Amino acid sequence: MQDQRSTVELVAESIRDGIRSGRYITGQRLVEADITSELAVSRGPVREAMRRLSAEGLVEIAHHQGARIKRLSRADVLSLYEIRELLEGLAARLAAEQVEHSKGLAKRIRALKRDMQRASKNADIEQYVQLNREFHDLLVTSSGNPHLPSMIANLQTQVMRFQFRSLMDHKAILQSEKEHKEIVEAVLNANAARAEKLMRHHVSRSRDLVLRLPKSMFAPEKEKS
Numbered sequence: 101m102q103d104q105r106s107t108v109e110l111v112a113e114s115i116r117d118g119i120r121s122g123r124y125i126t127g128q129r130l131v132e133a134d135i136t137s138e139l140a141v142s143r144g145p146v147r148e149a150m151r152r153l154s155a156e157g158l159v160e161i162a163h164h165q166g167a168r169i170k171r172l173s174r175a176d177v178l179s180l181y182e183i184r185e186l187l188e189g190l191a192a193r194l195a196a197e198q199v200e201h202s203k204g205l206a207k208r209i210r211a212l213k214r215d216m217q218r219a220s221k222n223a224d225i226e227q228y229v230q231l232n233r234e235f236h237d238l239l240v241t242s243s244g245n246p247h248l249p250s251m252i253a254n255l256q257t258q259v260m261r262f263q264f265r266s267l268m269d270h271k272a273i274l275q276s277e278k279e280h281k282e283i284v285e286a287v288l289n290a291n292a293a294r295a296e297k298l299m300r301h302h303v304s305r306s307r308d309l310v311l312r313l314p315k316s317m318f319a320p321e322k323e324k325s
Contacts, residue, residue, distance in 0.1 A: 107141050111149035114139060119158060119169065120233070120260045126317055130159065130167045158257060169261055171319035174311060177259065181307035184255040185300050187248060188236065192283060192299035194243035196292040205242050206288055212238065213284045220277040223270045228277075235280060239287070239299075262310050262317060272309070279305070 115135075118124040135146050150167045153159035160170040172180075199205050212235050219228040233256075240252050268276070279302045286295035 107145040108148045108152065111135065111139060111141060111145050112152050115149065115153060116158065116257050119257055122260070124169050124261070126169050126261045127171050128169045130169070132166065156254065158261070171317075172258070172261075173319045173321045175321055176319070177262075177307070177310055180255055180258050181303065181310075184252065184259070185303040185307070187252050187255065188240070188303050189296040189300035191240045191243040191245070191248050191252065192287065193292045193296035194245060194248075195239045196287045196290050196295040198242055198244050199287055200290050202242070205238075208238060209284055209287060213281065216277055216280055220273050223273065225268050225270075225273065228273050229268065232276065232280075239283075259306075259310060262313060275305075276302075 115124065115130065124130070130150070132143060132146055135141075136143055139146075150159055150161060154161050154167070154170075158170060159167050161167045195205070199209075212231060216228065216231045216235065218224075219231055236252075236256070237249075240249050279298065283295060283298045283302065286298055
């Protein structure tokens, strides 16, 4: 039974990571045979993983049509970003309050800042997107609040189905890196209020970029009754 649960989570996490990395895009069909072959697992764990991801709001399952990456409406995106802005702002505030008590945290933040500057300068979009994820994850895990990581991870996965990399060109990377630099300075200076404000602005700007994507990327809005 333990092996079955582990296999289900392996499949579910592989699909979550595929969404975060842009390997799976919104509306894409998830072919059961392809997944079983790729991960060398049986159909049972794949189907259970799909049910789990459906409960998380990442996948939709249609009768006789299988599973596909769920499409969100623009209203859904706005709602998700409202929560993400609040929670990531809180994480930045708490990380700033923790930094004076952890030399290791300050060192890791500075190292990520240098790596992001290098990736930005070299216009290395793939590397920058990966470092961006690591930076946000670091602040969240360093917040000291044990509930924030799982809550924010789910929100980030929800919105990353819109292929974050497709929004990033060199100009966008330079702007993003500038905002990260300001957040880093606020955190390292233990300026909690400013760190929260800057992070909230950073997340809201990301929201605006997503909402500019073509209409075809989004599900139709639900009619009000």
